Amino acid sequence: MARRTRAEMMDDTRRKLIASARAAFAEKGFADTSMDDLTAAVGLTRGALYHNFGDKKGLFAAVVEQIDAEMASRARALAEAEDTVWSALLAEGCAYIEMALDPEVQRIVLRDGPAVLGDPAHWPSQNRCLDATRAAVAELRAAGILKPVDVEAASRLLNGAALNAALWVATCDDPATMLPKAQDAFRMLAGGLLVD
Amino acid sequence: MARRTRAEMMDDTRRKLIASARAAFAEKGFADTSMDDLTAAVGLTRGALYHNFGDKKGLFAAVVEQIDAEMASRARALAEAEDTVWSALLAEGCAYIEMALDPEVQRIVLRDGPAVLGDPAHWPSQNRCLDATRAAVAELRAAGILKPVDVEAASRLLNGAALNAALWVATCDDPATMLPKAQDAFRMLAGGLLVD
DNA sequence: GCTATTGACATACGACTTGTATGTAAATAG
DNA sequence: CTATTTACATACAAGTCGTATGTCAATAGC
Numbered sequence: 030m031a032r033r034t035r036a037e038m039m040d041d042t043r044r045k046l047i048a049s050a051r052a053a054f055a056e057k058g059f060a061d062t063s064m065d066d067l068t069a070a071v072g073l074t075r076g077a078l079y080h081n082f083g084d085k086k087g088l089f090a091a092v093v094e095q096i097d098a099e100m101a102s103r104a105r106a107l108a109e110a111e112d113t114v115w116s117a118l119l120a121e122g123c124a125y126i127e128m129a130l131d132p133e134v135q136r137i138v139l140r141d142g143p144a145v146l147g148d149p150a151h152w153p154s155q156n157r158c159l160d161a162t163r164a165a166v167a168e169l170r171a172a173g174i175l176k177p178v179d180v181e182a183a184s185r186l187l188n189g190a191a192l193n194a195a196l197w198v199a200t201c202d203d204p205a206t207m208l209p210k211a212q213d214a215f216r217m218l219a220g221g222l223l224v225d
Numbered sequence: 226m227a228r229r230t231r232a233e234m235m236d237d238t239r240r241k242l243i244a245s246a247r248a249a250f251a252e253k254g255f256a257d258t259s260m261d262d263l264t265a266a267v268g269l270t271r272g273a274l275y276h277n278f279g280d281k282k283g284l285f286a287a288v289v290e291q292i293d294a295e296m297a298s299r300a301r302a303l304a305e306a307e308d309t310v311w312s313a314l315l316a317e318g319c320a321y322i323e324m325a326l327d328p329e330v331q332r333i334v335l336r337d338g339p340a341v342l343g344d345p346a347h348w349p350s351q352n353r354c355l356d357a358t359r360a361a362v363a364e365l366r367a368a369g370i371l372k373p374v375d376v377e378a379a380s381r382l383l384n385g386a387a388l389n390a391a392l393w394v395a396t397c398d399d400p401a402t403m404l405p406k407a408q409d410a411f412r413m414l415a416g417g418l419l420v421d
Numbered sequence: 422g423c424t425a426t427t428g429a430c431a432t433a434c435g436a437c438t439t440g441t442a443t444g445t446a447a448a449t450a451g
Numbered sequence: 452c453t454a455t456t457t458a459c460a461t462a463c464a465a466g467t468c469g470t471a472t473g474t475c476a477a478t479a480g481c
Contacts, residue, residue, distance in 0.1 A: 042458080059340070060256065063438070075439085076460045085439075144255070144340035148396045178413055179406035181397075182390065186410050189389020190382040197381040200344045210375035214382050214418075217374055221417025222410075238429080259467070271468085272431045280469075 043081050043091075045071040051092045055133040059089055059141040089137075089145055094154045096138055100128050101157030108161065115174060118165040119219060122191045123212045125158055129195030130204060139196060159188050175222045183222060191215055239277050239287075241267040247288045251329040255285055255337040285333075285341055290350045292334055296324050297353030304357065311370060314361040315415060318387045319408045321354055325391025326400060335392060355384050362418075371418045379418060386414055 049071045053062045064075050064085060082088040107124045111117040128134055143149060149156040163184040169175045175183070194211040198204050245267045249258045260271050260281055278284040303320045307313040324330055339345060345352045359380040365371045371379070390407040394400050 065438080074460050077458075079440075080457090080459060140339050140343075143336050147336075148392055150393060150396060176413055178410050179403075181393070182403065182406045182410040183414075185393040185407070186386040186390050186414055189392075190386035190414070193385020193388065194378065194382050196344055196385075197346060197377070200346060201377075207375075207378065211378045211381070214374050214378040217372055218379075218382055218386070218414045218417045221414045223417075261467080270431055273429075275469075276428090276430060 042073065042077055046073065046078060046081065046088060047091050047095060050088050051095070051133065051137070054089065054092060054137050054141065058136060059085075059145050064088075086145060089141075090153065093138060093142055093146065093152065096134060097152075097154040097157055100125075100134065100138075101161065103128065104158055104161055108165070114165055114168050114172075115223075118162065118169065118187075119216050121158075121161055121165065122187055122215050122219065125188070125191040126195040126198065126211055126215065127208070129192060130199050130208070132199075135196065135199055139192065159184060162188050174224065176224055178222055187219060190218055238269065238273055242269065242274060242277065242284060243287050243291060246284050247291070247329065247333070250285065250288060250333050250337065252332075254332060255281075255341050260284075282341060285337075286349065289334055289338055289342065289348065292330060293348075293350040293353055296321075296330065296334075297357060299324065300354055300357055304361070310361055310364050310368070311419075314358065314365065314383075315412050317354075317357055317361065318383055318411050318415065321384070321387040322391045322394065322407055322411065323404070325388060326395050326404070328395075331392070331395055335388065355380060358384050370420065372420055374418055383415060387411055 046068065049067050050062075053067045053070070064078055068074050068078050078085075078088060082091060104121050104124045108117040108121045111120050129139060142152075146152055150159070163180060166175065166184045166187070167180045170178070170180055194215060198207045198211050201207050242264065245263050246258075249263045249266070260274055264270050264274050274281075274284060278287060300317050300320045304313040304317045307316050325335060338348075342348055346355070359376060362371065362380050362383070363376045366374070366376055390411060394403045394407050397403050
């Protein structure tokens, strides 16, 4: 078993590169990260990088994909713990706000992501968090719990509100006390969608 | 009057550089814009650029400042045409959504801006659109028209919702029909802040 | 009105970076 | 056991940014 097959070696290489890139991108940002440094940090060269990911953006996209999957997984877990679709939607939004406090999420997904990869809605990872929100909104609309609002529009607005709230909380003076206020405001706003 | 004073020459140089940069950044984005091309397009060199703006980010910041001021001015004009503070707030948000349809605003302010300059809340231009929203929310809160929500949090959420809605509308298949839906959804969400 | 100095740029230079083209050694195929 | 493909490393060319230096016109001082 000491003998490694080629596929195993490549997977290992990819994992190492993604991990190194994730740390570097989070700390220095996309533009200020050198691929020479990034690869050397795990004992490789840019040759491995271009072979596995095509270019710098390709590696960045892989990192975003990984983080995005983790976020969606966490949001889903929290939403499933709720007992109504409505409370699940609120929980998702609040979870999103919390997760965006993570410096890695902020810098890589929220700040550099759009500039490097374009609008999140067109990412291959499809911004899974948005997908979850859309599903919940669609179900609530069908059940007549929400006012006759466009599902896509409402999902976008809810996610956007949560996202920006998170960015603000993360960069304000006192995140600990502002987080609950932001989440309160989010629930209040979302309540505007409910039928009277 | 053919004789130009030095201050006039500098102002003219700055205007030319900002105009050229605005076009280049909007079309190719910050990262893919060369300062050599940018300056040569108006008959200058990078020397003028570094002398007047310090570095590439400095010029970018000046462009953002200009666009931001234009947006705030327009939003203010629309808001003042309304007869209540509440409708003015809604009008501002809807105006924001519309303005974000402009490719220049999208690429420079919304996409590249945060990546290059960091969180908009910390920009020198202070994101004037947000300021207007905050002022309106504060007034409505004081008048008891809104539920007891944190002013800063609510302002952030409203602006974030509008912003993301705009990004979505701008990149969707049929912006013309989606714009009113997004604005409807925005008004509905904002209604969640009103006392019952 | 003449010189000295400052200001507004242009030019030249060095240090990096990215992407590609080529080389190479190991793993697989036949 | 040879041939070929794979998974990288190395070498190279092009382009970019920031700075250091040069230059000429505009102002200041006497």
